[in-house]
Amino acid sequence: KPDLAAKVVLKLKLAKPTPVVHALDNVSLSIRPGEVVGLVGESGCGKSTLGRAIAGITSPSQGHILWKGMDRSAMSKGEQHQFGLASQMIFQNPMAALNPRMTVEQLIWEAPRTHGLARSTERDAYVDRYLMLAGFDPAMKKRYPHQFSGGQRQRVNIARALAVQPKFLVCDESVAALDVSIQAQVINLFMELRDKLDLTYLFVSHDLGVVEHISDRVAIMYLGRIVEEAPVEEVFRRPNHPYTKALLAEVPRIEPGKRQFKPVDGELPSPINPPKGCHFHPRCPFAMDRCHMEVPVKKEIAPGHLSACHLNDE
Ligand code: SF4
Ligand code: MG
Numbered sequence: 001k002p003d004l005a006a007k008v009v010l011k012l013k014l015a016k017p018t019p020v021v022h023a024l025d026n027v028s029l030s031i032r033p034g035e036v037v038g039l040v041g042e043s044g045c046g047k048s049t050l051g052r053a054i055a056g057i058t059s060p061s062q063g064h065i066l067w068k069g070m071d072r073s074a075m076s077k078g079e080q081h082q083f084g085l086a087s088q089m090i091f092q093n094p095m096a097a098l099n100p101r102m103t104v105e106q107l108i109w110e111a112p113r114t115h116g117l118a119r120s121t122e123r124d125a126y127v128d129r130y131l132m133l134a135g136f137d138p139a140m141k142k143r144y145p146h147q148f149s150g151g152q153r154q155r156v157n158i159a160r161a162l163a164v165q166p167k168f169l170v171c172d173e174s175v176a177a178l179d180v181s182i183q184a185q186v187i188n189l190f191m192e193l194r195d196k197l198d199l200t201y202l203f204v205s206h207d208l209g210v211v212e213h214i215s216d217r218v219a220i221m222y223l224g225r226i227v228e229e230a231p232v233e234e235v236f237r238r239p240n241h242p243y244t245k246a247l248l249a250e251v252p253r254i255e256p257g258k259r260q261f262k263p264v265d266g267e268l269p270s271p272i273n274p275p276k277g278c279h280f281h282p283r284c285p286f287a288m289d290r291c292h293m294e295v296p297v298k299k300e301i302a303p304g305h306l307s308a309c310h311l312n313d314e
Contacts, residue, residue, distance in 0.1 A: 024050055024060070025224040028298075031168075036194065036201040038215030038232065040247065042268050043206055046224040048172050051204045055089040055170040056080075085115060088161035092173035094153040097160075098145040104131070104156050105141040111164045126163070133196070134159035135189055151182035158189065162197070172204045187214055208247065208261050212236055217304075220244045223271055223279040226298070230305035240307040242284045278310065286311055 024046050031037050031054075039047050052058045054065060056072065065072040067083050075083060091097050098107055108127045112118050118126045128138040136155040145153050154174065161169065171190065175183040187210065193199055205211050211218060211232075218235040220228040220243065228241040239245045246264040266283035269275055275282050281291040290310055298308040 024053070027063075027224070027226055029054075029219055029226060029229070031200060031202060033200055034194070034198065035217060036203055036215050038211035038218040039202060039204045039221060040206065040208060040211050040218060041221035042247075042264065044268055044271070045221045046271070047204045047206075047221050049224075050221070051089065051170045051172045051202055054202055055087045055168075056084055057089060085164045086166050087168040087170065088164065088166040089170045089172060090154075090157060090161055090174045092176050094150065094157040095145060097157055098153060100145055103142050103144055104136070107145070107156060108141070108160050108163050111160070115164060117163075117165065130159040130163040131156075133162055133193065135185075149182075151178055151186065154178060154186055155189070158186075158193075162193070167198065168200045168202075170202045170204065173206070174203075175210060176205065176207065183210065190214065209259055220247065223269065223274050225279060225308070227280070227309070228305075228307045229298070230302075230307075234302065234305045238302075238305075240301055240305065240312070241280075241309050242286050242311070243280045244307075246283070278308075 027046075027050060029037070029050070039050065041047050049058065053060055056065070059073070067075075067086075070079065072080065072083060102110070105127050108130055109123055112126060113120070113123075127141060131138045131141060134155045136152060136159055140148075145156060148156070169190075174190075175186050178186060190201065190203075191214065194201065201214075203211065203214055215232045218230060218232050219226045220235070220241065222243050228235065228239070228244045230240075235244065236248065239248050243264070247261065249262045249264075251260045251262050264283065269279070269282065275292075277293045278284070278287070278291045278296050281287040284291065288310060294310065296308040296310050298306045299312055301307050301312055
C-alpha cells in the first residue's frame with residue numbers, strides 16, 4: 001500500500017545556536033512502511049533529537065527529511081500539514097503532554113475537531129473508538145488526566161495520537177516511566193496497533209530489552225552518529241561495533257529470566273567538543289592510532305548489517 005506507506009529517509013546535520021552542537025552528524029536512516037526501527041544509545045547521544053526531527057517537531061539546519069519520497073522542506077503547506085498529522089510523537093511523560101484542565105474526552109476530540117477529521121455529530125463514537133483502540137474504557141472519558149495511573153494516562157496519550165489517524169509513530173522512551181508490568185502491556189498495545197492500523201514506528205529507547213522485543217531493525221547511536229544498523233537478531237547475536245558490544249554486555253543474572261545490561265565504562269563525552277576521529281575512541285578497548293583522527297564510515301558487513309568501525313578494514 002504505497003499510498004499509506006510511511007517512508008522517511010534523512011541525511012542531516014542538526015545545529016543548535018551558541019554553542020554550536022551538532023546534535024546529529026551525517027545521520028542517514030531509512031524506515032520502511034510497517035517497520036519498527038529501534039533507536040538505541042545512552043541518554044544525551046542525540047536519539048530524541050533525531051526522533052523529533054523525523055516527526056517534524058524540529059527542522060534540521062542542513063539535510064533532508066523525505067516522506068514517501070518527498071522532501072519535507074519542499075512540501076506545500078497542505079502536504080506539510082498532512083505530514084504533520086501522519087507522523088505523531090509519543091513522549092515519556094504523558095502528564096506533561098496532557099492539558100490537566102481538559103477531560104479525556106476533550107483531549108481526544110481536540111485535534112480531530114480542529115483538523116475536520118470528523119463531524120461534531122460523530123464526536124462520541126469517534127472518541128470512544130480511539131479510546132477503545134488504546135485499551136482505555138470510554139466510560140471514564142469525562143474524568144481528568146490526574147485521576148488516572150501513569151499507564152492509563154499513557155493510553156489516553158496514545159488514543160490522542162491515534163485520533164488524527166497517523167501512519168507513523170515516533171515513540172520517545174514511551175514506556176520508560178511505567179512499571180515493568182505496565183510496560184509490557186503498552187508494548188503489546190503498540191504491536192497490536194501496528195497490525196490493526198498499518199502503523200510504522202521509530203522506537204527511541206535506552207532500554208535494550210524493550211528494543212529487542214519490539215523492533216524489526218535496530219540503529220545504534222553514539223554522540224550524534226549512527227554507528228551500527230541491522231535487523232534486530234543480527235544486532236543482538238552478532239554485534240559488530242565495539243560500542244554496541246559494550247551496550248550489550250550483561251551483568252550476571254540474579255533473577256532467572258531477567259536480563260540486566262552493564263553500563264558502558266567511561267562517560268559519554270560532551271557533544272559540544274566531541275572527540276576527533278571515531279567519537280568512541282576514548283572509551284574503546286580496541287582503539288588504534290587511526291581511530292583518533294579518521295572518522296569511520298558505515299560499511300555493509302553482512303546483508304542489511306552496517307557498522308562504522310575501522311576494525312572492519314583490518
Ligand atoms: Fe573502536 Fe576504532 Fe572501531 Fe572506533 S573505529 S569503535 S575507536 S576500533
Ligand atoms: Mg532522550
